[in-house]
Amino acid sequence: MIAIKAKKIDRRTLFTRQAIKDAFITLVKQDSYAHITVTALCREAEITRSTFYLHYDSITAVLNEVLDEALQLPTQHEPSELDTQLGFDYLKENESLIPACQRIGDSDKYQELLMDPDLSDYIVGHIMAHERERVIPALQQKTGLSREDTETLFLYMIHGSFAVNRAHKFVKDPKWSHDVQLLNRFTNAGYKTFKD
Template sequence: MTKLRKVDRRTVYTISVIKDSFLELIAQETYDKLTVAKVCRKAEITRSTFYLHFDNLTAVLDAVLADALLFDQSPKQALEPLTSIEAFKQNESLLPVCQRIGATSKYQKLLMDPALSDYIIGAIMKHERANVVPGIQAQTGLNAQDADLLFHYMIHGSFAINKQHHFVKDDAWYHELQLLNKFINSGYLAFKQDV
């Protein structure tokens, strides 16, 4: 957890340096190999300075993920049925936040770290649940518990597909996006018809 301190330019700068150093190190080695000492050396700060701002490495990870999720401020689109293949390329409304974060090279290595997948998926789900589950309910007529189950399935599956492509949007990725969006959209319509 980030410690509460008076926020001045020096504090903002130090926190930024710690997070940037953390991301640079993640690009070189996995999270389970990182230490506070390595982050401090990279950031050129003392351990006491580190602990003035963060309790541990998990707190830095949480702050970096919060930045990534806040960075993803693309307009929230309603989960509307998609009707044409071209619409799939232009409308990524069924695409979870993990791809939008992954589109920024700063976070790609973090997302690819096998030691962090479950932790990152959990952070994404926590961030997106309040926006996405009601959209699934509106599209399907399902109750909140069942919509949450679909949300859980979609986030885990989408993260796996995006990770398989190293979070790079290429032709193969767009093909899979179209296929999966069509699958999801058809499922939404089927649920809607059952209501």
């Protein structure tokens, strides 16, 4: 069997991609996502269109990468790590274990993006696509429900959690901490009723 090495990305590529993402975030703070163009993005990043297309095939590709960073979407986790019984203080220090809609950065870097009304459904869909195959089996194990019923719970949890975080403008403060604990208690109580 031949081992395939992962291609190392050089510093110039990393620098350019970061410049594009930073320019994207700057533009979102100035106007909504719907008004961002490749031309404006290139101007803000001080690159050419051909350079942009060397790194991304569309503005949506930039959006997806920025969303992954903003929501701290993990690359892999064991289903057991989704257990919110770990305790809120532990989860607060290890945000990648909190459900995706509850993982938000402490800085205001991504707030305008996450608050953009044109993107709410897209962001929720992005989270669901990324988390579905990690979360659904864990929920099935916790509840004993069918895949179809678990999908319904998953849909409810993601939309509800996103709405609560949006109401807090994605700012971690004592009220946010209280509400996350409340949601986790509610969710855990729900798990127990299905298991009984």
